[in-house]
Structure formats: C-alpha cells, structure tokens
Amino acid sequence: MTIELGHIRIVGAGLIGTSIALALAKAGVRVSIVDSDERARDLAQDLLGNPSPEPQVEDLLIVATPPAAIADVVSKEISRNPALRVMDISSIKSQPVLDVATTGLANASFAPTHPMAGREVSGPASARADLFIGRPWIFSRDGVDNELAAMVSEVIRICGGVEIERSVGDHDRAVAAVSHLPQLSASLLAKSLLSATDEDLELAGAGLRDSTRIAESDPDLWAEIISGNAAEIRPLLISLQNDLSQLIQSLDNPSAIAELLELGRQGRARIPGKHGGSARNYTYIPIVIDDKPGQLAAIFEECAKAAVNIEDLSIEHSPGQETGLITLALSPIDAVRIADHLGRAGWKVHPSR
C-alpha cells in the first residue's frame, strides 16, 4: 500500500526538523519548513535547495520545536486549518499530549512520536537526511486516527527509522532511565571538574572523557526535556541520591563499596549491543600504531583482505608522544583470524592470551 503524503509542513528548523525535511525532500515529498528564528529558517531552506512554497492547507504538520512550544504552535495553526493533523517529534511524550489537549485539537489528530537520534550537536547546520537511518523511532499510536497513523509510519519509513510502538507513559519511563538520568549524571560529574586544577586534569584518561561526553548537549533544550519529564525522573534521582548517601556512609568499608560496584557491573551488562540484539561477546585486539596518516588505512586493508568484519574500534592516543593504540572489537572467530594475519604482516598485535 502506498500512502500519499501530499504536502508536509514542518515548524521548527532545528536538527530534527531540518533532517526530516531533508529526508522527505530527497524522497520527492513536497515539504516546506519554517521557524520563528529567521536565520535557522533561511539556512534550512537553503539546505533543502528548492523547498516547496508554503501550502494553503498542509496534509500533515510536523511540529519540531522544543516541547514547551508545541501547544502554542498547534493553537496558531488550528485557527488557519481546522482539519489539522499533527505529528510531533519531541523527546518527551506525556507533557505535549496534555498541552495539546488544551488547544482544541482532537486527540485522534495528534500523533506523538520520538525519533531517537539526538546528538551532542544541534541546529540546522548539523542536520542530515540520513540522521534517522536505522534508529529507533517511537510512535505512541494508540488512539491516533488510522489515516494519520499511516502517514506517520510512512514518514518514519522514508526517513529510514525503525518504528517502535510504545505508549506515552512507557516511553517517558524508558527515556527517563536510559537517556535523561544518564544526561543529568554526566552533567553533574562534568560540573565537578570546575573545581579541579589544570594539573589534576592533565591526568584525565579515556574513562573520564567517555563518561562526560553527553555533558556537551544543548542546555536549554535539555532543560525543557528534563523539566517536562520531571515526574518520571524524580524517583530515579531520589533513588540515585539514596545510593549516593549510602556510598558516602560506607566509604571506609571496602566490601560495601565492592557490592555497589558489582551491582553497577550487573546493570551495565543489561545494556543491549548493536543491531538491537542482546549484548554481544566481542574479542578485543589491541594494536600499537604510529600516529600518522596511513596506519589505520593499512590495518583496515588487511582486515578487508582477511574478510573479517570490525564490529567496533577505539583509538587511544598517547599523551605527550606520537604513538597510538587502536583496539579492534571482532567476533571471536574473526579475532583469531585477523590477529594471525596482522601478526604475520608485521603489525604490533597484542591479542589477549
């Protein structure tokens, strides 16, 4: 069944809105994009190349603003188009549904969705037509009119997202645990570095860098997301606070600390691996390289020759000198093959023994 999308109007030329516009335009869908910020709008329209002129009445309105602005946008648009059908893309779902209910738009005409493709960057300049490829795209389909639901599924399909159905409540509980709490935890940890000396920070390693990466996220957008999902986040923060208090109490007690760390290890092990499957068992192959052009190329050429698939990799650079350590993650079988292959080719390979 082919769905005729007609004309799609997007309000909000940020990372998500612009990326959706690019993906739809690439697929030949008529799309226009606007933003109250003229610079963002102009940039988004330039990126689109030749955006469709704004329609009298659009077939679908995608509201891609920060969550607190959704109801305002809907109120304005509904006066222009009483048959309005809306899809939103914000990172929280309960609050927008409540907000929109006050605008007069029927529940059945509002499709709450959430493409899980955020990044530390923001704005139309970071937009990409392929931002959503293979990413989960939550759709709270319950109660949404069939025709609108079909259009939403088609938008998700065109963008390359993987549609996943969750109720509004299930969504908000899940993202509080897997996205909002990690964001706050990383920001709290990163804030603590303001008290460290430059000399102290010279000793920072990959662990600190990885643990604080998402602390680079846009503060204003995330403040709205966090406060908009406060009801789900609060119990998690209180639980964290209890664990932290208990840790402070038992800081001189190695076995109590070991127990906490062991529980953390068990929690970490529950995170699924790539391809949405359960966590995979990789074998890690460390290789010492010179930190100069061509080294990685040569290694990957060898991997291609040996027909092994690199599942993941990390590059660690050595502070103060020009060597690097690259660690390949592979299936156990591929790991044996490539370690052997690279070793014979003269690489400094250090498989676990």
Added chain:
Amino acid sequence: MTIELGHIRIVGAGLIGTSIALALAKAGVRVSIVDSDERARDLAQDLLGNPSPEPQVEDLLIVATPPAAIADVVSKEISRNPALRVMDISSIKSQPVLDVATTGLANASFAPTHPMAGREVSGPASARADLFIGRPWIFSRDGVDNELAAMVSEVIRICGGVEIERSVGDHDRAVAAVSHLPQLSASLLAKSLLSATDEDLELAGAGLRDSTRIAESDPDLWAEIISGNAAEIRPLLISLQNDLSQLIQSLDNPSAIAELLELGRQGRARIPGKHGGSARNYTYIPIVIDDKPGQLAAIFEECAKAAVNIEDLSIEHSPGQETGLITLALSPIDAVRIADHLGRAGWKVHPSR
C-alpha cells in the same frame, strides 16, 4: 647515563605487574614474578617465556598487588632482605606510604609510583608489554634515595611510560577528581539500570553505553582503591550530593536545570585532548557505510591517499539493520580535504555545513 637495573623481582601477577614484567624482559632485564595465586603466577611466568630464577637478593622489588596488601608484602620481604628497595604501582599513594612506614622500611627506600594505564580488564591474561607506552606514570620522587629514584625512572623509561612528578598528596587529590569520582558516578548510574525493564533498555543509545563503560571495572580492586582514598573522595561525593539535592529541588525549574547543564558543559570543556595538550578543536565528518567487511578499509585507504590524519573516530551501528555510521574526527583543514576527496569517490559523506 646507563642505569644497571640488576635483578628485578615483581610480587603480584595481575595486569600491571605482568605487563611490567613483559616490558622489562623484552628489554633484556632479568625479572622474576610471583603471586600468592598460583594460577596467576604460572600464567605470568608462561607469558614471560623464560623468567629468571628467583634471586637470593633482588636489586629492586616491585610490589604490584592491590594496595591493601603492600605493607604485608614489604614486611615479609624485608626480613629476607634488610637492604630492600621497593617501588609500588598502586592507584593511590598516601595510604600505601602510611602502611609501609609501619614495616620498618625506610621512607627513602620506598618509591611510590602510579602508571595510569588501567583498563576495564584485569589479570595476567590481559597483560601486554606495551600497556604503558605513552601513558602518564606518576612518580612521587620527593625523599626517595637517588639510586632508587634512578632505577625507578629507568623502569618507567623501559616500559615506555611518560614520567610525571607529583607529590603523594597532589596525586591522590587529582585521581580522586579525574578517576575515582567518575568510576563511582558510572557505577551508580549503571546500578540504576537494574530497575529498568528489558523493553526500556532496548531504547538505550551510545550516550548510555559511553557513560557506563568504566562500570565494568573489577569491583574488589576498585573497592580497595576507593576506600584507600576515601579522604580525598568524600568531599567530592558530598559536593555531588549537594548538587544532586539542588537538582531534585529544581526539577520543575527549566532555568535552574539549564544552569546546571551549562556548568557541566564548561567542566567537560576543561578536559585536555590527546598528546597531553589542551582540548583540540576537531571537525567531525559523518559517513554512512554498509556494515560489512572492507568498508572501513576502503575509507581509510582514501584517507591515506589524501594524506590526512584521523585524530579519532567512532562507529555507531544502527539497531535492527545492517548499516553503520562512522564519524571521523580530523583537523579542520584535513576535514575539508577528506570530505571533498571521499565525496568525489562516491562515499555518503555528510560534513557539517
């Protein structure tokens, strides 16, 4: 000046002790390694290939046990060799110095050091002769006898470490901030995942994975490290607790949350980049690839042809389908060159615009 290291005896066949043994043996130094755990000892000795027989009296004893065991080891060894000279490698420094003072070993004969090359893995099976190459290796040289200090510097040099002098107190304060607090924060966050449902965890992304990676560390070893540095860690945890309480109070106040997130962003920006320098300004180039052998090889071949140096990279796999997103980090100049080069070669390159 060449230092004659003579015979080095290592007590503790874990990741660090075995890695030092491998590096020294590779450089032709006479080295023996023992452990109270016979399996660890046997494995370490096998890895060494042909370890030197244990000497009557060693020239340098490297204690590579968990911190709580150091004083016991020194007490035992000093009765065998009253002229004992000791180097330790534990992740905390004040507590071992205090502990060793009770053994009768002179301060001048105890060299506190800390190679900062820990990993989430442990044990002799993960040991590598190149573990320390280019890594900071702290040496609290003050008060250590000159001959011992020279031997320690030589061991660090042979292992490829970068010797950095810090007082015992400065060391412990620094690692509390850049290593111990991040470890505890990651473990607390990871522990919270035990309360999430499998369905919730399906929505986990790279942010959660990166933020909890170090929660995989060895609980028993880290419990000793944490409790042994409790005095430095406690004020940091209390400060974190205050920030967390304030966050919970202001969870409905977007501007207060934005302020916290902004401070986190500023703290994050203070972490220095690779080569021990200040944080570098990289340009990121996202490329969509098929998740199969040869794709990375081909990209890196192109980078080598264009003579650009990849500073860092990440691979993101798409849940549920077989495409991947690789993001290269390069200098701004290299980024322009390679984006152009790869684009012309037909790759799906998406530079920021």
